[in-house]
Amino acid sequence: MDTEMEPKYDSKANEERIYEKWLHSGYFNPEKCEADGHTKKEAGVFSIVLPPPNVTGTLHIGHAAMLAVEDIMVRFARMKGSKTLWLPGTDHAAIATQSKVESIIYKKEGVNRHDLGREEFLKRVDAYAKESHDTITNQIRRMGASIDWSREAFTLDEKRNFAVKTAFKQMYDAGLIYRDFKVVNWDPKGQTVISDDEIVYEERKAKFYTFKYSADFPFAIATTRPETKLGDTAVAVNPNDDRFKQYIGKEFEVNFVGTKLNIKIIADENVDIEFGTGALGVTPAHSQIDWDMAQKNNLPLKQVINEYARIISDDPELTGKKTIEAREVIIDRLRTAGLLVKEEEITQNISTAERTGGIVEPLPKLQWFIDVNKEFSLVNSKINGVASGEPTTLKKLMRASVEGGQIKINPERFEKVYYHWIDNLRDWCISRQIWYGHRIPVWYPPEADSLQSGGQEPSADKFYVGVNPPEDKTWIQDPDTLDTWFSSGLWTFSTLGWPENSEDLKTYHPTTVLETGYDIIFFWVARMVLMSGFLLGEVPFKNVYLHGLVRDEKGRKMSKSLGNAIDPLELSDKYGADAVRLSLIIGAAPGNDVKLSEDRVRGYRNFSTKIWNAARFVMMNKVELAETPKLNTSQKQRIEEFSATKKEITEHLEKFELHLAGEKVYHYFWHTFADKVIEENKEYFKTGTTIEKQSAYYLLEKLLLDSLKLLHPFVPFVTEAVYEKFSPEKLLLVENWD
């Protein structure tokens, strides 16, 4: 046998070669592992569905961290003999992808999506998505992900689309999906509605104006948005406020800077006596709370801002103006008329759209919603605390899934965050006015044009909801698409064949672990619990492992604009994917952010070299062993010491404490095996007897190969590269852990 190993370990060449070797073996696929006897029946099932990266994106360091964590879990489970599935996929990421492609087309051809038309535009997006799909999947391979490519899914492929339509239909039939006209969050930049969770608050300085509508109005009101006051139909005061009691119920006709308003004085407990003037101008069309007050008090609605955040008015100087410009005009007029009482600077939270950064404009719109408080019952509930046939709600279901202990969130503190979100949850607006995504499976009769999303008024509820189009081909499908998180919510089971009751679904669902960043606990984690709870009556996963955000060495978020983004692929080329993986695992407790610097990665690259060189030394001294040689006392102790270390590492891995397991195995290999065990036995190879040489070699080879198993989940490439030198016919990938 060859007892030489190349003096230098070339990570890049080896990593590419070894990934191919793994792929070729077919052992990323659980059925193949079972067929070849690597899976033990009694070890059970371990399944993870990959949080799908955006098809049109590229791999960033956060993805690399996610892949490292999941791959460690998966490799450990596979070596433990579990039937192990890691299922890959990509996300169509609706609005993100659409705007990306739009801007590319605009730059190249100077046309927008409306110029191209819906059909043509979608063709372009699909083409682009197909093209960039390979980029992201190749990058996933580069990190060493031992994922079952034969099951790859896409959130917008045919099977997933069928699942989405089925889910919509079932929820609609249960009365959980409804259509309503109300104030929603409109993103003027993205030209679509967004959900509450897609709002990002930004603190800004603003002017808080106190003024009277007109000289003949009895008191002043205060606002930061005077332009919306064109749409006021009431003033609300606290019923206990003596200053205003006398006015409650009265109506005033005022001339507000040239616009006639009918203002009714209403009482509402929620009005803060201390704040502003204690009187609140009610703008039903452009404020969520005001809308609610209007509903209670039967107030008329007056829309004064359009979809482009411009004023709608009879006043020629105001109409068509941007809201901020109109604000200035109005303030000027109030000041001139002597109606402006006070102007003060305050800081306020302004709502912006997460994806586009546009300032959110509350507008009344006809949209589709999921009712989170409506009662329904599950036919066959497997959720603790939710009985079959008993009334429950989506909110209750989401709470029970965690409260009943069927889902464990790690770190535990995020359970509180999760509950808090559920308790504050309002109905989820799921329709979007974008083209790229799952089209809403609802059709309207041809005469109902005005019913569609642009429509202002709810009309006759004549429409058809179904997985397949209606018989009557003249009916028109709703032009809107679904929130991307609607399809993502189905991900753990739509990827396993649902709505079909497939073998995969029976075997792998609920999945063992959902591993993702803590920043999408609401967007995604909670929505999966909701969907799985309602559609399957069970939890989507048993464990949630939330990794932190990867930051730069100064603790800043990595971003293109800051220029501090570290490219995991560049790093992998330079130092090896093994080193990148380790640097993202060690010291990264779940839920905690990781600070990454190139120095750190370099340190772990040195570790790969160490593994290679230690192995090289062992290989150099290879002797043939006819039988197991006798070991001396200290050698025996080394074996025991290894067993103890292995036990600790195994326990850490079983408890998902990857950062502790990683550190321990790193430390053991370098500072015990290499620094102590090898050094202690070196002398035997130089001056020892044949028997001593045999014992020393036996010990070193055993501890080396056993260590490689412990190391393999963390640094799969270099360990496999070494292992093949010692056991060319075997694959460490499917070696037995125990």
Place this chain on the structure above:
RNA sequence: GGGCGGCUAGCUCAGUUGGUUAGAGCGCUUCAUUUACACUGAAGAGGUCACAGGUUCGAAUCCUGUGCCGCCCACCA
């Protein structure tokens, strides 16, 4: 306005249920060096574990309060 997290060696962070002289990596100091590895080895310096109380035989770890730093949530118009 609520809630959560952090504050441990010069820097980045571990420290699982409270238990002996508090750990790692990087950095620093000194030494070693033609035989696995300089992407190295050995030895070492460096910490009143944010602060103030309390519980305990014993606290970085549990409790209370304070101070910074960060994050999340919330319809003060």
